[in-house]
Amino acid sequence: MRLHMSELKDRIEKLKAVMAWNDTQMAKAAGVSRSAVSQWAGKGSKIIHTIGDVEVALNLERETGYSALWIAKGVGPETAKDRVSAESWPFSSIDNQKVRALDPDRERMQLETAILLSAAQLGLDVKKDEG
Incomplete structure (x- = not known):
């Protein structure tokens, strides 16, 4: 499911509602200050x-x-389970074997997220390489 919520405050409110969190609980889960959560909201x-x-x-x-x-x-x-799987990794310049060798619970997720966040910050339209 691909939902687009353009406002961070809307996404934060959704997470807080789904998790039944207040600002303090969200801050603890995120590893940030309570004031950061207030600013997001x-x-x-x-x-x-x-x-x-x-x-x-x-x-x-x-x-x-x-x-x-x-x-x-x-x-x-919207959810992590809907993310692109390693089998359909969209970055042809990154060796699939090296990506698959990364710890799937942490390293691979960090690499994928860092690349996608970087692409989004640059306004790049990341597409799967069909070739």
């Missing part, structure tokens, strides 16, 4: 529109099952 004087720290997005993915890229940027599959 559009409260206070400083409002943040994306989560730029890959580790924070990955922490939330592990805790919620929602995709780190979707949480951070609002793009791609």
